[in-house]
Amino acid sequence: MLQDRAHAKKDLPAWVLPSEGHGALAQKLLAGALIYYLLALACIDLSRQPQEIATMWLPDAFASIYLLLLPSRQRPWLVAALALVIPLANLSYGDPWRIAISFVPANLTQIVLATWLLTHHAHPRQAVTDPWQLLLSLALGGMLPSMVGASVAAITVPYLAGAPLGSSVTQLWLSWLISSFFGVATLLPLGLWIMAKGLDFTSLRRPGVPLALGLVAFTCWGALRWLPFPFAYVITALVFTALFGGFVVAALAALLASVVLNTSFALGAYQAVLPTDARAILVVLPMLIAVIPTVLIGAIREGLQMQFDRAQRGEALQRSMLDASPNLLCLVDEKGRVVRMNAAGARMLGATDSHALQGRRFDELVHIDADAGPTRAEVHTLDGRTLLAEWHREPLHLQSLESAAVYALRDITAELEAQGMREQATRSEADSKAKSEFLSRMGHELRTPLNAVLGYAQVMDATLQDAPRDKQREYLGQITQAGWHLLAMIDDVLELSRLEAGAGTPKIQPVSLGTVAEQACAMVQTEATRKGVHVTLAPADHAMVLADPLRLRQVLINLLSNAVKYNRAGGDVRIACQQAGTRWTLSVTDNGLGISEVQQAHVFEPFNRLDQSGSEIAGTGIGLSITRKLLEAMNGQIGFSSQLGQGSSFWISLPAASLAQA
Known part of the structure; x- marks a missing residue:
């Protein structure tokens, strides 16, 4: 709201709101007081008989708008100036000083209350395009302050003017309310436009707008003189003008109609037989019915025009973005x-x-x-x-x-060509690096058992005549053990190569995960007993998965063998099964050596024993690579978690077999 008022101020002329500086406040007070005085004289002359209430009161609406455009610290000065101008206008018209003073409390109360409500709750930019916000502004800036002002006037005017209190108080309250609200409904829309847009009246220069405003003035004048039910014709002209010109034209048309209608009453164009206070109710009320729909239609039309302009700007922006x-x-x-x-x-x-x-x-x-x-x-x-x-x-x-x-x-023709060349170079480099690493690790792993075979063979050859038979058997046992180790590595390499080549289709069928786990436990039980490792298998007879039984058993043997080999003496290995949706998960958990965070990224690399190659634990470093390949061939998954010195937990996941499949 403050930004709206600041936007409006910069577009106002200096004689209305001069810039800050020497004498600026005096100029503002003089301009506001003078305009209020002239409006008051005009409204009194056009719509009020001596010692009666005017049927249209515009000055209070102007004062509220003018106060909204002033800085907060300068507003009390204008209110004080208006306290002098209000009785001066009535005295100029010929009212006694008691009657002139009696209007001051009600007018000032109404002005200050309307200014406060509009300051905290009005949204000028929205009110000129949103009929609901406009109704809210009319209610807060017009109806509510007018009711309060009428209540104050019903007390102060009879008391200060010396008039007797009685049945006229109700009529005074109603006349004040209608005339004040009529003035606000007539002038506030134009003030809201100035607060939102400044003095932007470019729409008045559109062809046909002056003619439409002239038609409104002529209709208001002629309908009162010559036509029955004149307000029906006035409403028609106002609605047409609002639809044609938008909000600011509708606001000016409403103001013009009010001035012409009240001038017609003042000049006797419409001779009413009712007294002035009754005419304020029965004649001004139709004016309100004509004015309020006019500005509401203008707000609707302005909102639609704003949406249309926004759509055009959006379309132009989209066209520019498309072409860019x-x-x-x-x-x-x-x-x-x-x-x-x-x-x-x-x-x-x-x-x-x-x-x-x-x-x-x-x-x-x-x-x-x-x-x-x-x-x-x-x-x-x-x-x-x-x-x-x-x-x-x-x-x-x-x-x-x-x-x-x-x-x-x-x-992406050129991009794909360049990307293809980069990918080919990357693949070639990766393949070359992988081959180099494979050969390096393979050579290292094969050299160890070959050195054992050759070393013990040389020892036997050198000591064949002198060594006792038991010693020779020991050497032969070492040679045999190294040979079997070498054969196991060659078998693992061949198995990995076969899996990577996609040879051999797994025979997927319903398999009891618990039964295969029991078989795998039996295969590693000897080694577990030798190391004092306790293997525990949780019951899992109901766990049915889709897998190749032989490959699944090989997977579990590899996992259990690692859990036993890399465990501590007297350690534990726990096997558990759990169903998760449409899959079964089997976990193998130990409390052995564990894997460091640095080595965890290399767990599934072939021939990578994770810094255990120099230990006494036998192994090729290829078992987990084979395990993952076997699981992938069976639509399975593998993962793990580990902490160094606390143990590891490897898990596999396989599709569950339905009852119909089982």
Whole structure:
């Protein structure tokens, strides 16, 4: 609200609100007091008989608007000035000083209350385009302050003027309320416009607006003189003007109609047989009925015009954004015809002008699959070129274009060529690095058992004659153990190569996860007993999964073997099963050595024993790689969590077998 008032102030002329400086306050007070005085004289002269209430009172509405445009610290000075101007205007008209003074409390109360309510609750920018905000402003700035002012006047006017209290108090209260609210309803809309837009009256220069305002004035004058039910014709003229000109024209038309109607009464164009106070109720009331709908229609029309202008600006902005895009952007209707395409799209398709493509079928211009979603396709342009494009189709559901869609295409021909070259270079580098690492690790792992075979063979050869038979058997046992270890590594390498090559289709069938786990536990029980490791299997007879039984058993043996080998003496290994949705999860948890955070990223790398290659624990470092490959072939998953020195927990997940499959 404060920003709205600041915006309006900068557009007002200096003689109304001069800039801050020497004498600025005096100029503001003089301008406000003078305008209030002149408006008061005009309203008294046009709509009031001596010692009676005026039927139209505009000065209080002007004072509230003027106070809103002043800084808060300067408002009390203007209120004080108005306390002098109000009785001066009535004295100038010929009222006794007691009657002139009696109007001051009610007028000042009404002005201050309206200013306070509008300061804290009015939204000028919204009121000129929103009829509900306009009604709120009229209620807060007009109806409520007028009711309070009428109540004050009903007490102070009879008391200060010396008039007797009695049945006239109610009529005084009602006359004051109607005349004050009529003045606010007539002048406040124009003030709200000034607060929101400043002195922007460019719409008055539109062709036909002066004629429409002249028609309002003529209708108000002529209808009162010559036509029955004159206010029906007045309302018609006002509504037409509001529809034609918008809010500011409607506000000026309402003000003009009020002035002309009251002037007509003052000049006797409409001779009413009722007394003045009754005429304020029975004649001014139809004026209110004519004025308020007029400004409301003007606000509605202004709001629609603002939405239309905003839509035009949005369309122009969208057109600029479309043309600024280097990619093809095209709007297609429900029949697949081009509604609009940007300039970049026309150039991509080999056309010189996008307008020439409107109305043509999009699938004739761009030969791609029309399924929704981002994809890549070949685009055959009008000039015979073939492009590789990335495209996206976004459906639209508009009332004017039901089942329409927006297509976006980006030429990625050069990008794909460059990306292909980079990917090929990256793959070549990765393959070369992987081969080097594989050969290095393979050579290291094979050298260890070969050195054992050769070393013990040389010892036997050198001590064949002298060594006792028991010692020779020990050497032969070491050679045999190294040979079996070498054979196991070769078997693991062949198995990994076979899995990576995709050889061998797993025989997927319903399998009891608990039964296979029991078999795997039996296979590692000897080693577990030797190390004093206690293996616990939770009951899982009801756990049925879809897997290859042999490969599943190999997976569990690998996991249990690692849990036993890398455990501490007297440690524990726990196997548990749990169903999660449509899958079963089996976990193998130990409290052994654990894996450091640095090594956890390399757990599934072939021949990587995670700094255990120099330990006494036997192994090839390839078991977990084979395990993951086996699980992937069975639509399974594997994961783990581990803490160094506290143990590890490896889990596998497999699809659950239904009862029908089992």
